[in-house]
Amino acid sequence: MEHIVSIEELHSRKVVKSGEGSSSHDRPSITREERFRSLTEAAAGARTGVGKEAKIQKVIFLLRDHKHFVKYFEPRVVALGPIHHDNKKYQLGEKYKLILASKFVECSGKSINDLYEAVVNEIKQLRECFEEEVTKKYDDEALAWMLFVDGSAIVQYIFCATNDKFKELNIKFDSVAFAQQDLFLLENQVPYLLLNLLMKLSEKEDELSESIEHFIGSVTYQQTKPQQKQKERSAPSPPESSKSDSPSGKTRGIWPCRKKGEEDPDWQSYRNVQELKSAGIQLKRSKHRSLRNVSFTRRFNFYPGYLWLPPITVDDSTGPKFMNLIAYEMCLDFENDFGISSYISFLDSLIDEVNDVKDMRKAQVLHNFLGSDQEVAELFNEIGTDLVPNIEAYKDVKFKIQSYYDNNWMTWMAQFFHDHFSSPWTILAFLGVLLGLALTAAQTAYAVMASQPGPCEKFCKLKLKKN
Template sequence: MMKLSAMCSIKRTDPANSSSNNATFDINDESERLHILIVDESCHDNTVIKEWSEVYAGDRTGNNLSRKRRIEKVPSLMRRAHEGDNQEYNPRVVSLGPYHHGKQELQLAENLKHSILPKFISGSGKQFDDFYNKVLEVIDDVRSCYVEGSTSDYNDQEFAEMMLLDGCFLLYYIECMSNRRLEIWEFVHHMGMFAAKYILSDLFLLENQLPLQLLEALMSERFKEDERGGMIENFFAVMFAKAPPPRSKHSISRREDEKQPLHLLEALRTILLSNYDEDKQGIQSSLLPSGRKELPICDVKEYIRSSIRPVTELQAKGIQFKRSNSVSLKDIKFNSKCFYGQLSLPPRIITAQTKTIYSNLIAYEMCPSTPNDYGITSYISFMKSLICQPEDVRELRSKNILINCLGNDEEVVKMFKDIITYDLQKFGIYDEVRKDIQNHYNNKMKTWMAELIHKYFSSPWTVIAFIAATSLLVLSFLQTYFTISPTHH
């Protein structure tokens, strides 16, 4: 096998036949010369080339990016990876914000927004103008949250009206869900059951987000302070089928600036990865630390050994699975005991919306101005390694770790398989868990004892069969012994 070398040099060349949006790099190592053409449709004025040069030189890492956080669009490379099927990224029934506004196939929800607006306002004791003027107060900040140029077709009046309709629609839906109000059926009556079931997944599309600053402004007009506190958290609690957290006057969108989510999708990610050590470095900073000029050596043997085995294979090696008490994705722990190991996993409800939500969370993590720990991508990569066949799902269901609402276990396997993780960082924040599992797996004494227990003591019938076989063996031995050496009286 060819040994990968870290002694690489990179220089940029500009072939005459390349366009201004393309960049060509020569990569030289000890044995080969590679000529790579990088094409990026979004690369203008050599901005991307400059950024990559700075990253390689150690002047730019994931921790010192000063780019303003925005509601990003799905990277074009990710869309192309789905081979034209972008249903996971495009809204099916409702658009929120400017990116998909005005699409003909979404007009049914637009009509519903106009009927929901007066119902949302009516409970406040205020007038339409109060809400409209409140939106105008933050309109410049809200506009700046979107990709430059995406709102230029709207003047302030048009943009404020769109934000008001979309924001009230979203908050009305959240209020109905978080308080389990019967008004949620209004969406079904207006749109039909088939269309209404896609509303929830549409709320968590990367390109379908509203700034939480806008939602806070609207909630301040509609609700009293003690009524609006924790409303978004209650909404998430309903999603996870958990008891709502204690009521607080501070919602998730009112945290200190450096930790405040920009939109609902980021707020979901914040809750999923709650209590995660934010000081841990992500892939960008660990790839080329500041000041380092050489590329890291790729340990192919270690990469192959790092793969986590499926559930059924780990179970055969004495690794048991346990449902953790937290919904946080960071709460994955492994404990190695004398003759067995225990892997604790957070519970998850698998629904028709799960694939869409996780795909957009991954798309969010792939954007340039977002957190670089890749927590959601790491979790999906981890689960994809554990779940390879229906038997793996069945075992996790038996421990109440997975709650399958899709119908059969094969669909769960297919769902995880279809979520693309791009193999970035492999298991990322779960790397220590992976190492602990591998160390337990490599311990021959523990695995041999576990295999013995799994084979002969996994059920009452195997125990009975083992005792019967052992008794038969002992009786045969005694019969042979007394035949060869009869007792003399």
């Protein structure tokens, strides 16, 4: 088989020139034809890679090398799949995985050998669900056993979580909570093909399948769709919020070049909730939790403006969940519309300080279980760093807000209502001023009327003239 020269190899080699002491055996020279071939092969590989299934892989270096983000990607108690499998700090997690896997086998009505052999028979297809780098150090036997234990443990964990069965296995609540967070890490995934295979072999297939649907719905606060009897994706499917519903869905977060002097259509001069509030824009809670359910309306198409946002619960799991979804969107082999990145970027544009979070809580669009409002503001400012959103996402909403914000009448009206109707005391003061003006006007009118001669006075003057 002909050796293909990779780009890395081209950089690592040194071209031997006459007069140099390097040995051609140690550092073989490469020809111009080899350089050209490596370039064309790389381009061909990029073309053939388009449209392929996304593979389970490590977090892209752009995120992993960020000093503040590493904490979001590593498991806390349990390693699932091959990426973190050999890390000794997850030994306690290995113990719990064996307990859960044993319970799954017991309830399946099948022997360990039958279940394990089923995984072995599919190991080639299962291996292809991962990026080659993360499985190359495991032979088929080792990888099959790893996936068998992890897959069985995951299915049983979800079943126990939805049916409150952990007490029967003597698994503590804190371990359950941390393990749940670990299930949603990008580097802690196993193929759904594996879970589906194990469920179909169990006598409780329907119960297990329903528990997965219920578990995902409860954790993500979304109603999941029934599983379709179609060919399942071998790798995890993109989250619902990352799927496109428009032709522009594959548009990456790259701003198109503008002609000289052309106005930027994506320009926004407002910075956060406080500035929107000063312009008379109020936050309202949307009925549904879908990240796409963001809109802007006006009362009677005039004043005030309402920014409708889906409710979001912020707790210890919020950062890891969003960061791993963002990392999933940034995988080089995953075509998507950057729905999560766009949503976090939009929230980050609204949240700058504590008062922004406070106003969102008052409007019931944000439930804070993390701690102080300062922590929430810091969280979104942190995870919103260096994101590249889809420029089409929320474009209509941003345009409407900016149009409203640019209208001076709206700003003046907002200032008027803020100065005179923001509290009972300002209202009373305003009414007092109006009453004072009314009394002053009445007094002035009375004085004017009093200075004019009345009908009796005019009659008396006429009488005097006649006499």
